[in-house]
Amino acid sequence: MTVHGEGDLMTTPPAPEAAGRTPVRAGGFGPDTVDGAAATPEELQPYVELGLRDDEYDRIRQILGRRPTHSELAMYSIMWSEHCSYKSSKVHLRQFGEKAPPSDRLLAGIGENAGVVRVSDELAVTFKVESHNHPSFVEPYQGAATGVGGIVRDILAMGARPVAVMDPLRFGAADHPDTARVLPGVVAGVGGYGNCLGLPNIGGEVVFDPCYQGNPLVNALCVGVLPVDRLQNKAAAGVGNVVVLMGAKTGRDGIGGVSVLASATFDEGSEQRRPSVQVGDPFMEKLLIEACLELYDAQLVVGIQDLGGAGLTCALTETAAAAGTGMRVWLERVPLREPSMEPHEILASESQERMLLVVEPEKLEAVLKTAEKWGVWATAIGEVTPAQPDGQPGRLVITWRDHLVVDVPPGSLVDDGPVYARPMREPADLILLQADRAETLPRPATPEALRETVLRMIASPNLCDKTWVTEQYDRYVLGNTVLAQPEDSGVIRIDERTGLGVALSVDGNGRYARLDPYQGTKLALAEAYRNVAVTGAKPIAVTNCLNFGSPEDPGVMWQFAEAVRGLADGCAELGIPVTGGNVSFYNQTGAAAIHPTPVVGVLGVLDDVAERVPMGFAPRAGTDHDLIFLLGETRLELSGSEWAWVTHGHLGGVPPRVDLAGEQVLADLLAEAARVGHLSSAHDLSDGGLAQVLVESCLRRGVGARIALPEAFTGGSMPFVYLFSESSGRVLVSVPRGHEKAFTALCGERGVPWAAIGVTDPAGGALEVQGQFRIGLDELLTAFTSTLPRLFGGAADATVPGAPAPTPVAPVGDAPAHHAEPSAGAGVAGSASTAAPVVPEAAEVPVAVEPAAAPVVAAPEGVEQADVSQAGPQAPGVTVGPQVGFGPEVGSPVVQAEASDADELGAGQPDADQFDGGGPEDGTPAPPAQH
């Protein structure tokens, strides 16, 4: 059997320091050693190719008192890369700590592998979201799969059992040919890894926008649970303790850029391209999880760190630096997949499924036994050494076959990296962009036009049903999934005895952030917070993944600073801390950056998951029904909306107002109403507004509704405004008959605006907006569910179950009570070309604009995604026609390199691949080149 690695277990502690070193001449047939480096100070080193600046290289020489060896140079270049050092973001991220509200729940925060919050006396929860953007563009399946694997190990390293994953995904235009390559691979990769790990996928996002064409955003979130006293840390404490590498063998995957060192050393012009995207083995990770948990429970480890970006380099330096100790490592003991690997390759390798343990010598045997039981390799590769006699932290000393290849102060790689306050400047086009408000666009004003708009919007790629994606994920495994996608939050039971559970949501809106990064980030926070609150949970902590363009662009840097400020301020206002996160820079194609895309995750607690509130209207027997209320205020807010984008290809104006104090009041109200049983359903309003939420609430369990618009929203295009405005801070709830008086009294008491807007109609089979339209649920369902199968295949798979549950029971996890046959080609997205009659609206028109003169834009499918924001400055209020096309890069997009996502790419080198000649052999687009 292949799964046991007994033969590879090293069962003896490290040997004492090997005697004697052989100085090897640099450029000769041996590794570049410390002595060699001291003897050849003038040797030219490829630090520029490795992404280091002149002054950074000089500083390394200063720290070491000589030139670095090749291995050391590789280590510094990785650890001082944007991704590992956060050198451009550090000065801004400090706000998360400085502005953090006091929290007695926080057990571990920023700087740890993941934040940990206490949720009961016994239990804590850890969660974090990370990006794996660039690898997922180069190799969608493995890029996405290893993104999941990486975040799961972060959670594992905190002492937690991972219990669920979520995946916020962003792609280019839905109908772009390259999206058909990237999306199915990414989805299969997320599923392939998570399913095989046995982690339920409970939510996420699937968003399309041309700005992500060459830079899909593949973010992955993992949540884990641990007993409070099982919290682990990464410090390599205890002189004489053994350093153990556990998990997969180390191979050449993911070493990307440092292969330049091999070329430089040996002058081999034919140095082969090294795969720079890692390859995942979820089976190995599953075994690693079980082995680690067994080690934790038996209290066999002193410290633990996962190997992710920067591989062994990062794990060795961070564990040593955290303890202030030194470390002695025998690199040849690292089990290799390819025996010809050189020291700098072993140190830089990003092979997956590995953990670094620090173990007391007397417990080593038990550790190795546990590893053997689970069939994973575990090898003692080093030991913890004392601090310097003068009290300075110890040194990291690494030999390879008796050659001294590394001798560095570990803290110099981890804590003393460069920090930059990069220049920032508000993008020049922002004023014009904000003046170009969507509220001036022609709006539907007849019942027929409104009906057509509803059907067209729910079929648009960002609003349509995402089952094509989510049914590739296991949401049942572990048996604790109480709510999963498409619910507003995923809800997981974490204590079967008490029913204690957590709710999680991740949200972001790149368009809002483009229009106003400060408010846009607060809006993302507000949405995630509200999504958690609608389940009845109490939001308690925040994580984030900040996806941006190049920090060297002052405009991008300004967006980033504004976003961080917005998130820090927002969390302070809401009284919940940021517990950790991730920054991904250099997401751009050529000079065009993606929309600034802060993705915010919020964690909430439910004392008893049985009280959770689902999003769908509840089926009722006979003529019974629930009453429908809209909470919050609806304003004329269409700028940045899904409607403006889908119908007019328009992005401009300022995003909806955000009121975090109001969100807090709303959340408290929802929790209270859920607790006392006032709520049959609750669903957050965001993209697509009320119309979208009504449709989703109806289709979730096949229950119709009859809606009467409030007086103030009748006449002209006001019904449209009520249905499609994206005002923040709103929730649609349904309340059982008999509860309405108490519920509205509660709203009054809390000061939450409410409007009774209709009733559910379980037997009616339709969504009716009185005086406007009545659409059968079947017609809604066909429009809602046809789009992704039509775009990505599967429409021919006419095997969709058609029957509702024969034995329906109480509201349960995730049981759509209604299905339909996706009818090939029947999508209504294309009907945009026959767009409804539109009338200009006089209200909210900026000066000097004559909306009636604006062209009535009927965006035909295929051009509706044009990004007006890329079209340069425009006169305020002028409606700009769709811009066709996505540039010449179709099929061979060239991507701006990323440094901060660089761990994902391989060795953390922004320009890693420009040394490798041609593109990958499999015909995938050329990896990044930086200029």
Added chain:
Amino acid sequence: MTARVGVVTFPGSLDDGDAARAVRIAGAEAVRLWHGDADLHGVDAVVLPGGFSYGDYLRCGAIARFAPVMEAIIAAARDGLPVLGICNGFQILCEAHLLPGALTRNQHLHFRNRDQVLRVESAGTAWTNTFQPGQEILIPVKNGEGCYVADPRTLDELEAEGRVVARYVGGNPNGSQRDIAAITNAAGNVVGIMPHPEHAVEALTGPSLDGLGFFTSVLKHLTGVPA
């Protein structure tokens, strides 16, 4: 006396905890069995749970079939021990030749997770005796390689002998021949099922409670009285 139902953990088993929970909810004692241990610890029945045993390397179930615990299970099953293989467990039972046929990649090539209606065709097995023949039930299906195939003669035999235990209704999620979701051996003590009854045992987490019937059935089979 409480019946003792073993649940095997292979490296890569994922739904073993869920199967054990289902056994407990049905009223029996769940006994965890380890792949490397050939001792069945005197259990009265065995569940082979879902997952990716041995990473699905080589073929799904192909390596697990040779695990020490399987030698004991194969021998005991031939002597009448009730064995339920769910998903990966079904694949293992086919690889172990306790059940005929094989499970191959879903016809549409995607992993698929959805709530699936099944029709119970045979209530004569150790694991389905609390159902009515023809009863429709709703339980989750989730697999990448769940397409049941066998040669026509075997399929005809299964049909003729009433050994098709359950069929997919209202859509076949993986392309299985004759919509087969579950089969049994000639004696009716060994059942393989591709969907996951252990995920439909609690109102809070499943689409129904229909899965519980598989676990109460084996208790009825063991004790002779309904659980």
